[in-house]
């Protein structure tokens with residue numbers, strides 16, 4: 001798989017990936033706005049070519065930088081690529097590409113999201129806190145966000 005930075009022409013495909021991964025997915029416009037605001041969207045593409053002439057997007061991760069920290073805003077692996085090391089590989093590749101002055105990686109994750117929490121723990125993240133009733137759930141109720149960080 002190839003690591004690359006997404007551009008606006010990838011945003012429809014990113015929104016399709018988000019719909020397969022999240023209960024409240026970003027739209028193509030939200031991905032475009034995110035890129036326009038200076039966030040970086042990393043993508044992993046498969047090597048084989050599709051009808052569009054490029055490999056499919058197997059995974060993505062949007063990060064924003066503030067001083068010496070980055071925040072992970074979005075991570076998604078396409079359903080057919082899960083549990084094959086792709087999410088872990090994507091995050092480790094991104095961390096290896098970060099400028100040397102980045103000291104810490106921050107993120108928020110739904111308390112109920114066991115796969116993502118297990119992935120972050122495996123990569124060395126620790127749980128620092130909790131925002132009560134932060135995320136909306138599909139049934140109209142709410143759930144906590146866990147605040148996690150990794151010192152690089």
Ligand SMILES: CC(C)(COP(=O)(O)OP(=O)(O)OC[C@H]1O[C@@H](n2cnc3c(N)ncnc32)[C@H](O)[C@@H]1OP(=O)(O)O)[C@@H](O)C(=O)NCCC(=O)NCCS
Pocket residue numbers: 021022074075076077078081082083084085086087088089108109110113114115116118119120122
């Ligand atoms: C969370 C997600 C990104 C993980 O991606 P992935 O490519 O399947 O993860 P990996 O194969 O790299 O797994 C790495 C580790 O994460 C943990 N993990 C991943 N999926 C898991 C699952 N379904 N159940 C339990 N642990 C899991 C395991 O510790 C795994 O290591 P192991 O395979 O040695 O047991 C993927 O499930 C996904 O896209 N989910 C929907 C979107 C989402 O929840 N994003 C995160 C928002 S904060």
